[in-house]
Amino acid sequence: xxxxMTYRFAKLAEENRPAFVTxxxxxxxDMETSIEIMKGLPAAGADVIxxxxxxxxxxxxxxxxxxxxxxxLAGKHxxxxxxxxxxxxxxxxxxxxxxxMGYYNPIYIYGAERFLDEAKxxxxxxxxxxxxxxxxxxxxxxxxxxxxxxxxxxxTPTTDAKRLxxxxxxxxxxxxxxxxxxxxxSAAPNPDxxxxxxxxxxxxxxxxxxxxxxVTNAEQAAGIGRAADGVVVGSAIVKAIADxxxxxxxxxxxxxxxxDVVSQIAKGVRGARA
Amino acid sequence: xxxxxxNSFKNGPDEExxxxxxxxxxxxxxxxxxxxxxxxAYKEAKNxxxxxxxxxxxxxxxxxxxxxxxxxxxxxxxxxxxxVYFKRDELNHTGxxxxxxxxxxxxLAKRMGKTRLIAExxxxxxxxxxxxxxxxxxxxxxxxxxxxxxxxxxxxxxRMKLLGAExxxxxxxxxxxKDAMNEALRDWVTNVEDTYYLIGTAAxxxxxxxxxRDFQSVIGKETKEQMMEAEGRLPDMLVASVGGGSNxxxxxxxxxxxxxxxxxxxxxxxxxxxxxxxxxxxxxGSPGVLHGNRTYLLQTSEGQIEEGASISAxxxxxxxxxxxxxxxxxxxxxxxxxxxxxxxxxFQLLCRLEGIIPALEPSHALAEVIKRAPxxxxxxxIVMNLCGRGDxxxxxxxxxxxxxx
Numbered sequence: 001x002x003x004x005m006t007y008r009f010a011k012l013a014e015e016n017r018p019a020f021v022t023x024x025x026x027x028x029x030d031m032e033t034s035i036e037i038m039k040g041l042p043a044a045g046a047d048v049i050x051x052x053x054x055x056x057x058x059x060x061x062x063x064x065x066x067x068x069x070x071x072x073l074a075g076k077h078x079x080x081x082x083x084x085x086x087x088x089x090x091x092x093x094x095x096x097x098x099x100x101m102g103y104y105n106p107i108y109i110y111g112a113e114r115f116l117d118e119a120k121x122x123x124x125x126x127x128x129x130x131x132x133x134x135x136x137x138x139x140x141x142x143x144x145x146x147x148x149x150x151x152x153x154x155x156t157p158t159t160d161a162k163r164l165x166x167x168x169x170x171x172x173x174x175x176x177x178x179x180x181x182x183x184x185x186s187a188a189p190n191p192d193x194x195x196x197x198x199x200x201x202x203x204x205x206x207x208x209x210x211x212x213x214x215v216t217n218a219e220q221a222a223g224i225g226r227a228a229d230g231v232v233v234g235s236a237i238v239k240a241i242a243d244x245x246x247x248x249x250x251x252x253x254x255x256x257x258x259x260d261v262v263s264q265i266a267k268g269v270r271g272a273r274a
Numbered sequence: 275x276x277x278x279x280x281n282s283f284k285n286g287p288d289e290e291x292x293x294x295x296x297x298x299x300x301x302x303x304x305x306x307x308x309x310x311x312x313x314x315a316y317k318e319a320k321n322x323x324x325x326x327x328x329x330x331x332x333x334x335x336x337x338x339x340x341x342x343x344x345x346x347x348x349x350x351x352x353x354x355x356x357x358v359y360f361k362r363d364e365l366n367h368t369g370x371x372x373x374x375x376x377x378x379x380x381x382l383a384k385r386m387g388k389t390r391l392i393a394e395x396x397x398x399x400x401x402x403x404x405x406x407x408x409x410x411x412x413x414x415x416x417x418x419x420x421x422x423x424x425x426x427x428x429x430x431x432x433r434m435k436l437l438g439a440e441x442x443x444x445x446x447x448x449x450x451x452k453d454a455m456n457e458a459l460r461d462w463v464t465n466v467e468d469t470y471y472l473i474g475t476a477a478x479x480x481x482x483x484x485x486x487r488d489f490q491s492v493i494g495k496e497t498k499e500q501m502m503e504a505e506g507r508l509p510d511m512l513v514a515s516v517g518g519g520s521n522x523x524x525x526x527x528x529x530x531x532x533x534x535x536x537x538x539x540x541x542x543x544x545x546x547x548x549x550x551x552x553x554x555x556x557x558x559g560s561p562g563v564l565h566g567n568r569t570y571l572l573q574t575s576e577g578q579i580e581e582g583a584s585i586s587a588x589x590x591x592x593x594x595x596x597x598x599x600x601x602x603x604x605x606x607x608x609x610x611x612x613x614x615x616x617x618x619x620x621f622q623l624l625c626r627l628e629g630i631i632p633a634l635e636p637s638h639a640l641a642e643v644i645k646r647a648p649x650x651x652x653x654x655x656i657v658m659n660l661c662g663r664g665d666x667x668x669x670x671x672x673x674x675x676x677x678x679x
Contacts, residue, residue, distance in 0.1 A: 056578040057452065057564060059459045060302045066446065078576045104300060105563045109577030131300040131563065135290070156304040158466055163307055181304055182464040 002125040005097045005150055005173050008047060009208045009229065018225035019174075020045055020269040021210050022262055023101065023234030025052035025068035026085055027077025028241060033250040035088050037241070037258045042096050044259040045266025048210075048230065049089075050128070053082050053102030060130045062185035064235040064242065071248060079110050083122040090123040099152060099173070101128040104139065112140050116147050126150025126173040134166045141170050154178050155201055164204055174208040174230060175201060179215075185235030188214045195227035218268025225272030233265050283530035283606050286597060291480020292568075294603065296596035299479045301566045304463045313481045315386050320488075325381060332377045333492060336410070337367045339374075341493075343500035343657070348627045356510065356650035358643055360660040361497050361525060364632065370662035371493060371521045372403035372474060378489030380407040383470035390465065391415040393472040394458040396423055396451035396517065397588030397635065398430025399662055400474030405439035407472075415439040418458045421449035423587045430666050448581040451517075451591045455565055475518025476595035479566030483596050490524025497657055498528055505655060511536040511646070514659040515639040516609065517553070517589035519598045521661035530606060539598060540642045542584035543611030553582035555594045556602050556609040569596040585614040585674060586634035588662070616641040618674055621664065633662030634670065 054069035141151040150173025179189030212232025244257040286293040319325040333339040363371040395401030401417040408415030447453035476486040514522035516539040544552030555570045562571040572580040572592035582592045601607040620641035
């Protein structure tokens with residue numbers, strides 16, 4: 001686990017509050033705006049940042065993130081620009097953990113080792129690669145762990161007791177519990193069911209459990225944050241960005257729209273155990 | 275890329291579901307338990323005589339197998355070289371080879387206790403075959419089809435509706451097979467408990483490439499027997515079109531270890547490989563990861579997937595089954611592109627010479643036969659997989675030829 005990730009979750013545990021993990025798509029709608037949003041996230045209440053890497057065929061994503069990926073790619077976003085964003089962010093913040101999230105093919109084409117070395121150098125702490133289950137650990141997970149980068153695995157409602165040890169093996173940083181069977185930005189999760197699942201996973205690991213998929217407002221975030229070590233919000237932020245655009249281009253309120261949503265939901269996360 | 279020749283070309287996939295570096299299980303965690311369950315169910319079914327018997331019964335009495343191996347006498351005479359035979363899978367119930375796979379998979383879905391079917395389709399042949407087995411076995415069925423394909427394959431859309439299936443027109447991306455497959459995967463991840471995903475080609479996460487190949491291999495097995503009966507020997511060459519590659523792997527697989535048999539796979543060259551309007555993943559693509567497997571893909575230098583383009587909706591896919599990728603690297607199969615215009619000419623020639631209206635997909639294979647047969651000896655033999663009939667394509671062909679209907 002990187003120091004940044006360890007310190008952040010230790011500090012949050014001390015304060016007895018869940019982490020607020022915010023996802024947005026890098027390069028959406030353009031680099032400059034995207035960097036500005038990223039730099040504003042910690043002050044708006046984000047504890048961990050998930051930086052989306054666009055892919056042409058996001059099979060696990062709903063319409064909001066599909067559209068964000070399309071905008072990002074239209075602006076010629078790519079992995080070197082993703083690293084550039086992280087370097088820009090690290091100029092002023094060397095404490096907030098950054099996790100990149102995306103699909104495997106762009107990394108495979110870039111070269112897995114090259115990707116990991118450059119990610120580490122840029123100041124990235126870990127990665128969530130949707131289409132690399134434990135069965136494919138040799139591809140990226142093992143080389144990432146060798147470089148002391150976190151490989152964060154998704155556990156889902158279909159992860160039964162038999163499967164769980166496999167999912168937890170080689171996982172580091174935190175466990176991302178996907179609260180519903182489905183794609184990003186779909187139905188809201190049931191807090192009681194989520195709490196039971198979190199307890200079930202916690203029995204098998206000391207890692208923090210962050211819960212995401214379907215959390216769109218402060219009230220839901222508070223409900224999830226009571227039991228989970230972290231709450232992940234993505235589509236709601238991505239949608240706030242989309243709603244601010246004019247003909248696909250950033251406007252004067254794009255950054256504030258995104259950060260306002262983050263601030264609002266942060267209140268729910270911070271008040272979860274109050 | 276070259277790999278060392280194995281002792282047998284028929285041993286794949288390995289325990290990890292890979293053919294060399296190709297294949298694998300690149301899917302979201304939500305789907306993993308389902309994919310492992312399918313793997314188990316298929317391993318059991320393979321060793322269950324009752325499963326084999328039921329499939330054989332359906333193949334014979336429902337599909338009408340074995341399909342004939344037909345000597346195309348007038349075409350052979352016209353080309354003036356090798357003898358040309360057609361494996362006539364276009365005569366199957368539903369009009370293509372797709373039914374072979376659908377019957378096998380619906381029996382698996384039933385064994386697994388799944389209650390709902392989803393499928394993706396390009397030309398609509400797999401959609402029709404899926405809707406057919408869904409009706410036959412009393413399953414609700416939702417077929418994802420790209421909006422562009424819904425338009426250009428309208429007769430098949432209506433057939434699916436008649437059979438009781440629902441059609442979801444997919445507007446994401448370019449609205450073709452790739453986008454339909456993305457949507458089907460999104461549905462599956464959402465309805466993973468009760469839904470069986472009936473993949474139409476020998477691609478996707480393991481074990482799909484293996485089981486689709488096995489169900490389609492009935493084509494090659496029959497061809498071997500029928501060829502021995504007709505000519506007393508194996509053919510010199512096999513030719514089949516490849517989109518995802520299921521009809522081709524079905525014909526090729528039983529022959530892979532017969533060294534004397536040359537094997538040719540024909541990709542959609544579209545409007546030419548120089549531009550971006552083609553679907554020749556093997557000839558013009560590079561290895562990457564999409565839709566659950568590593569295989570040759572049409573992609574940018576940054577690993578973003580490109581849209582394919584072909585006059586044939588069934589070949590309009592930027593990837594290819596992983597076993598074909600491995601067969602290409604190993605050199606066992608030779609893959610070549612055929613352009614839209616060549617396929618159109620072959621289509622018309624077959625109509626007039628043999629009284630058979632072929633689908634645009636095997637018309638690509640036929641165009642390659644037309645190139646090769648004249649240069650071969652008269653005692654040599656080519657078998658081509660005539661994997662689909664062309665009724666669905668008459669409007670597309672009419673439009674391409676500038677005919678008002």
